[in-house]
Amino acid sequence: MDSEALKKYSALHPKPAGLTLQYGTAGFRTKAEQLDHVMFRMGLLAVLRSKAVVSTIGIMVTASHNPEEDNGVKLVDPLGEMLHPSWEEYATQLANAEEQELQKIITEICQKAAVNQHKDASVFIGRDTRTSSEKLSQSAIDGISVLGGQYHDYGLVTTPQLHYMVCCQNTQGQYGKATLEGYYEKLSKAFTELIKQVNTGSGESQRHLKIDCANGIGALKLSEMEPYFPKEVLIHLYNDGTKEKLNHLCGADFVKVHQKPPRGLDMKPNERCCSFDGDADRIVYYYKDATGHFRLIDGDKIATLISIFLKELLAKVGQTLKMAVVQTAYANGSSTRYLEETLKVPVHCVKTGVKHLHHKAQEFDVGVYFEANGHGTVLFSKAAETKIRQLAKEEKDDEKREAAKVLENMIDLINQTVGDAVSDMLVIEAILALKGLTVQQWDAIYTDLPNRLRKVQVADRRVIDTTDAERRAVTPPGLQEKIDALVKKYKLSRAFVRPSGTEDVVRIYAEADTQENADALAHEVSLAVYHLAGGKGALPQP
Numbered sequence: 001m002d003s004e005a006l007k008k009y010s011a012l013h014p015k016p017a018g019l020t021l022q023y024g025t026a027g028f029r030t031k032a033e034q035l036d037h038v039m040f041r042m043g044l045l046a047v048l049r050s051k052a053v054v055s056t057i058g059i060m061v062t063a064s065h066n067p068e069e070d071n072g073v074k075l076v077d078p079l080g081e082m083l084h085p086s087w088e089e090y091a092t093q094l095a096n097a098e099e100q101e102l103q104k105i106i107t108e109i110c111q112k113a114a115v116n117q118h119k120d121a122s123v124f125i126g127r128d129t130r131t132s133s134e135k136l137s138q139s140a141i142d143g144i145s146v147l148g149g150q151y152h153d154y155g156l157v158t159t160p161q162l163h164y165m166v167c168c169q170n171t172q173g174q175y176g177k178a179t180l181e182g183y184y185e186k187l188s189k190a191f192t193e194l195i196k197q198v199n200t201g202s203g204e205s206q207r208h209l210k211i212d213c214a215n216g217i218g219a220l221k222l223s224e225m226e227p228y229f230p231k232e233v234l235i236h237l238y239n240d241g242t243k244e245k246l247n248h249l250c251g252a253d254f255v256k257v258h259q260k261p262p263r264g265l266d267m268k269p270n271e272r273c274c275s276f277d278g279d280a281d282r283i284v285y286y287y288k289d290a291t292g293h294f295r296l297i298d299g300d301k302i303a304t305l306i307s308i309f310l311k312e313l314l315a316k317v318g319q320t321l322k323m324a325v326v327q328t329a330y331a332n333g334s335s336t337r338y339l340e341e342t343l344k345v346p347v348h349c350v351k352t353g354v355k356h357l358h359h360k361a362q363e364f365d366v367g368v369y370f371e372a373n374g375h376g377t378v379l380f381s382k383a384a385e386t387k388i389r390q391l392a393k394e395e396k397d398d399e400k401r402e403a404a405k406v407l408e409n410m411i412d413l414i415n416q417t418v419g420d421a422v423s424d425m426l427v428i429e430a431i432l433a434l435k436g437l438t439v440q441q442w443d444a445i446y447t448d449l450p451n452r453l454r455k456v457q458v459a460d461r462r463v464i465d466t467t468d469a470e471r472r473a474v475t476p477p478g479l480q481e482k483i484d485a486l487v488k489k490y491k492l493s494r495a496f497v498r499p500s501g502t503e504d505v506v507r508i509y510a511e512a513d514t515q516e517n518a519d520a521l522a523h524e525v526s527l528a529v530y531h532l533a534g535g536k537g538a539l540p541q542p
Helices: 003-012 036-053 085-096 099-112 133-146 159-170 180-195 217-228 252-258 299-317 333-342 354-361 382-394 398-413 421-435 439-443 479-487 515-532
Strands: 028-031 056-061 070-076 122-127 150-156 208-212 234-238 273-276 283-288 294-297 323-328 347-350 366-370 376-380 451-457 465-467 472-475 494-499 505-511
Touching (some): 003 036, 036 070, 036 085, 056 159, 070 159, 085 099, 180 421, 217 421, 252 283, 273 421, 283 299, 283 421, 283 439, 299 323, 323 333, 347 354, 479 515, 494 515, 505 515
Parallel strands (some): 323 347, 323 366
Antiparallel strands (some): 494 505
């Protein structure tokens, strides 16, 4: 390691005094102007990680659904998964180190993580459309270069596309070609194969889809991908970033939180619409019913649709493959009930955060996971994938072989590395077409229980500790007993509280038989949190 070069370059990316940041589920995220030193140092860390695992590592510059002024960075591990938890700790140490300690901390990381300095390092880097992203990705490249790493700059890509490239590279092309063309070709080929089987008599109107691209990267990449789509697909892009600000009054997060359509998208009754978030790793669907009411179809209902479809296919191929759905405590109670009682699919609840869902889903032959916010995917075990591909080729029974072929195309259409709005959209469009379902019929599979999300500011979020996949509070004393008593007052109700991962607020979720009751329960739980967990500022208002 050339310590003079490190000193020289590090001085060009100085750390603002007194700033400390924490690498969380979303990597680092904050105001763009505070991130220059972090990017440089994540370039350094990516090289160390690459040497440690002797694989290509990804760096994605994005702040997803945050406002345009923010930015952030996430590292991508060899199979396209999120950075290993032990390295999140190193990321935090490196980002917060004073300049004169950098060399020492790098040496410590190399010792702790058994990094062989003589190995080659390779890093893939990508960025979203924020004005700050290009300069910040250049800072990361500086960090990679100082430690002698090789890099490939993919420029503007969606977050899931970068995850995909990293996985392709490290599986020596088994997962696909590590280029944008490779991504477009693999997905469009699988999609085209799937919808070949749709009988065309089901009417043209079924094929139209309006997409709110959150004024982000999704619009650019969907435009690039359009020539690859079969002619039956009629997508109409809105909020494409030419006029308005990223994520401003639009995007999946806005639609989900505010339960209303995005600005800049005109909806007629019963038109199918969907929204991506700023870096295109989340998707939600919605429509206006005949009476003009806005209807949201969130991640829970997407997981349910995919589960129904996969369960039918798995039954047809007649294999004993184990399928399960993984949810968090935020999943609507009606979805859990439908999956377990009607569909008879096991449901597992884990802590909030994609890495927990992904990890749990890996335990099954087919693991479907979605957060209610629309981030999710499906994982197929190696054994299940091998079996399905073999049946698609060799099975003598026609019906079984055809079902296996559909499953094989689903495996190729799904981005198994991470939630991917483009891939998930094509999966959903294919299933709706193959099953001949309208958006209303999909919505009617079950009725969501009315719910309400609230947050309460507290002096210190660490006073709240939870257990049972965040569904019960262990501390402060008396809080859970209070919540239990409040929940008893309402029908079909439940509520839970959990500390935010990023700020001193406590998040509250409540659901009940009516919206009024869900609101009342959420308010009463907010008050309990305020009084028992050190609330700050004004008393929560109903």
